[in-house]
Amino acid sequence: MKIKGIKDVFFDLDHTLWDFDKNSALTFNKIFKMHDVAVDLNEFLSHYEPINLDYWKLYREEKIDKASLRYNRLNDTFNKISFRADSTLIDKLSIDYIAYLTSFNHLFDDTLEVLNYLKPKYNLHIITNGFQEVQESKLKNSNIHHFFKSVTDSEQVGVKKPNPKIFNHALKKVNANPKTSIMIGDNLEADIFGALGIGMEAIYFNYLKDPTQQQVNQINNLNELKLFL
Missing domain, CATH: 1.10.150.240 (Putative phosphatase; domain 2)
Structure with a gap:
């Protein structure tokens, strides 16, 4: 797995x-x-x-x-x-x-545990469609900013996920290869199909446990990432 x-x-x-x-x-x-x-x-x-x-x-x-x-x-x-x-x-x-x-900064269960588990093994990054000023504050105020080597948001690039330009921009920024990169997100269209479309791996964070017929890697809680990475 x-x-x-x-x-x-x-x-x-x-x-x-x-x-x-x-x-x-x-x-x-x-x-x-x-x-x-x-x-x-x-x-x-x-x-x-x-x-x-x-x-x-x-x-x-x-x-x-x-x-x-x-x-x-x-x-x-x-x-x-x-x-x-x-x-x-x-x-x-x-x-x-x-x-x-951003004065409220609750994270999903196991977020810190999983980020601490992944950080020694991988380069960690963010790709978000959120607004630049708000997303920066979320990362800093929730004390997870230091885990990530790069943060790419749609306002920087001028397009939003699933547009391949935002994924390619994020990869190029850190000299990453799509074949050795993976995207983890909650939106099938924006995160999963967007990443798969440019040759990245992807894991669907299906925290709502919505039924899906899509044959994609998926998890219901963040701790399950340890099964894949």
Whole structure:
């Protein structure tokens, strides 16, 4: 089951190492209290999380810009729960969400253990579609920045995963060969198929245990990486 010949291990960040949903929920709880937004947090999140994923897909596909993503995911969610929020409030929440998001830094279970296990054996890197200023803060504030030799984000490159340009850029930056590199991430389209498409190995972090018919290497928790690497 071990994958032979790997030298460089590339990770996605959100939903792979950094527990986005947990940190996001804590952020919304904080900013709703700050702005006296009287909504049921669990109800809000039950709609926001799938809406957010849909908007990120549009963002990956270059169909919307950053500002549209940040505004519309909130506006659509408030409409779903029939809460009246004017554009001024949504703009304030959008700004404060980004400002406070990295003040919460929960990682997935076993993240530190696995990174400590991998670091002596491989060169570790990040490839993320997240926004540059936010991703840097996540890495530093969660005290995992030092594990990684490089961080490549979509804003640096001008394209997003699964575009082959971002993978090739990340490889070239550290003089890595796709045949001796592997990508680990939670998104089949962006992380797994994107990496496989340029000749890298890949492991799907299926932490939600979604059923998939795709014949790809997959794990349900990070500790299982030790079976492959």
